Amino acid sequence: MNAPLPPGLLITAPASGTGKTTVTLGLLRALTEAGVSVQPFKSGPDYIDPAFHRAACGRASFNLDSWAMSDALLDGIAAQGHEADLLLIEGAMGLFDGAARSGASGVGASADLARRMGWPVVLVVDASGQAQSTAAVAHGFRTLDGAVPFAGVILNRVASPRHERLVRSGMEAAGIRVFGALPRRPDLTLPERHLGLVQAIEHPGLDALLSDYAAMIRAHVDLPALRQAADARARQAAAAVTIPPPAQRIALAQDAAFSFTYPHLLAAWRSSGAEVLPFSPLANEAPPPKAELVWLPGGYPELHAGRLAAAETFLTGLAAHATTRPVYGECGGYMVLGEGLIDRDGVRHRMAGLLGLVTSYADRRLHLGYRQARLLAPAAGFAQGTRLRGHEFHYSTIVAQPDAPLAEVTDAEGAVLAESGSHRGQVAGSFFHLIAPDPA
Template sequence: MTNPPGLLISAPSSGTGKTTVMLGLLRALAEDGLTVQPFKSGPDYIDPAFHRAAAGRASFNLDSWAMGAPLLGAIAAQAQGADIVVAEGSMGLFDGVAKPGELGHGSSAETALRMGWPVVLVLDVGGQAQSAAATALGFRMYNPDLPFAGVILNRCASPRHERLTRLGMERAGLPVLGVLPRRGDLTLPERHLGLIQAVEHPDLESAIAGYAAFLREHVELEAIKRAASSGPMGPSSAALPRPPAQRIALARDAAFSFTYPHLLEGWRAAGAEILPFSPLADEAPAPDADLVWLPGGYPELHAGTLAAAERFLTGLRRHAETRPVHGECGGYMALGEGLIDKDGTRHRMAGLLGLVTSYEKRKFNLGYRRAELLADMPGFSAGTALRGHEFHYSSIVEQPDAPLARVFDAEGAEGPQTGSRRGHVTGTFFHLIAEASA
């Protein structure tokens, strides 16, 4: 049995327009009556929400560095019932870590190879013509085993520019699946972690409909459908992550939204109840929850509101007296004593950990993480190895509590972002993806 046929949309680098191509393609295919399954290659936790808005179907991350073969297969199996799969790559097609993890380097090319999805390369041809074919040919030949569907030429300036660029592609023997003229309005709003969240977009539905109309006019949809292919079906959803508790109060709003979809799917599939609540609306976690989980997000943009959310803070503190609370990245910062915003104003947080963090002096923290737990955290016992991803600009000012884990980057270098623990409360700067052996 095989998965539905699929494609992976990638590019030589970030900033080429592949996300808008991805969203327009998802919607255009759905408008044609197809059930479209989106995926995201790599650890990005913002794009899947945009994919869901475009396709009307939950998108999932596939990560060949952080995920073992059973988990990759279980996530790929979420495509059952779809007519076609469209996956979006991260960064450049072959970009990954220098030292392979359990399975590989985490590149989009590895995802395409594992899943049998031909690559559609989105090329920004601004400032070049026939030379763009040399770039595309290099990507085509870098790994001859990688299935390759063709190219979409983006930001083409004129009919003459298109003719010249097509000549180069014809000489290189590369199929051109579409040519997109330059348009300044085909961009998504961004902030310091990349795209704004889907829930924050001022008119996301209108934007996606516009991308779809644009793609339909300038891309050969039938040729793209014909190019789709796939590999063997993965195992059942039994390999998805197990829930850390039966009743999980999950913070979910514009301040706390970065939760990997495969985690939530696994929790639900195993029978856990997820009880969402909004700290920004001053909602307390469900009083009968077994666990409170605060995901990452943008607490620094809402620090004043969070500091004044008395019902939320009181409920959180009451829960922590007897039951576990866990925070990731932004959620971890909200569990601390204080958060200093970019203007230097310190805001009082929950005070369940001694952590104080600051955005006043930005410090870029990015990359895969392997953590060896020094103590129990919800769902995992001391000694367990976890894999995750860290992406934030905050600095630690104070961290007086016991460390939760030894944390290493993808090349094995140990770092200072150990997470912390106090009583029933734990927190990490990395976003959990999977147990290392999963």
């Protein structure tokens, strides 16, 4: 690829819950309806938001993670948008929030991407409960790191025209550009559950809601000014970076119970010539017989444990595959490979029984953060000893894990963790969500 990357904007916020996803989705839909080709990205480890991005603009969204990915991989993924008119990146948490620094990689903060790629930051500021003081918040974010390009702000949850005038006066005094001010709209909210938003595929009124978001953005945000503010460091679109596929024919579970698969991994596998064969355990489908490996990604099996326990065709086909070929499970997929899954009501459901693992959602404990893993056995297409980076995000607890550990797992600061995954015969799994081989 010899073409330069299009200009980009990074939509971020001081903290989670300020409305940056709503703003991002509204921008994606409004710009697309205006004939602008927009390539979406998501900063950090997130499976749910990219699916909403795709629904909003019709283009697959890709994750960019400065902690887990090498520079070459970041450039290769960013190049997915080389034919677009604009790159639009949704941040994670607050602009500067990330892990402790380890080695030469970034901390995973959205600020890493803005600094490295030259994408100006648009800060979504929740104006609730304050007026001119919002300018102090924006001023702090603009000045904390002068290497992070700062374009301006979009005000959110503005209570009245008078409230907007007061907030704008503070921003004007601080020399901060305001691209728009969105009114409070409690009716325009996306439903949530324990791991974040309810998935896009489960939202029957999503298209109408996205159209409402776009209408609100058109009415209250200066879209031409935003496009003019977009920028990027002078760089050519990089070639795609190869992440070896775990097999040439991969049976991939895909439905409401198994939906957490990174688009950049699927794209890398396919670009290497691998064939991805989707199947649905919830529809009681067995893995395709020609598959060389079965991959059960994370998702929400705890919400569908009864259906999965009754899916005899799926369970029988999975067991038959495991007698001669490998099976790998991540997080929710790992739970399904075990002996049993205890739901939030304390009811135990029989799972595949290919591992001795028993997990419980009745005793909820949050496990969250970046993870580094060194494989103690081959898994997911990687050899023993391979070092990987990823993350963990679940509420389930381990009741029993009698099989041999799959990996030595540490957090981003190097602290050893007990959740090592396990393996038995051709079957392996872990709560660790793979992002990429270790950049080091």
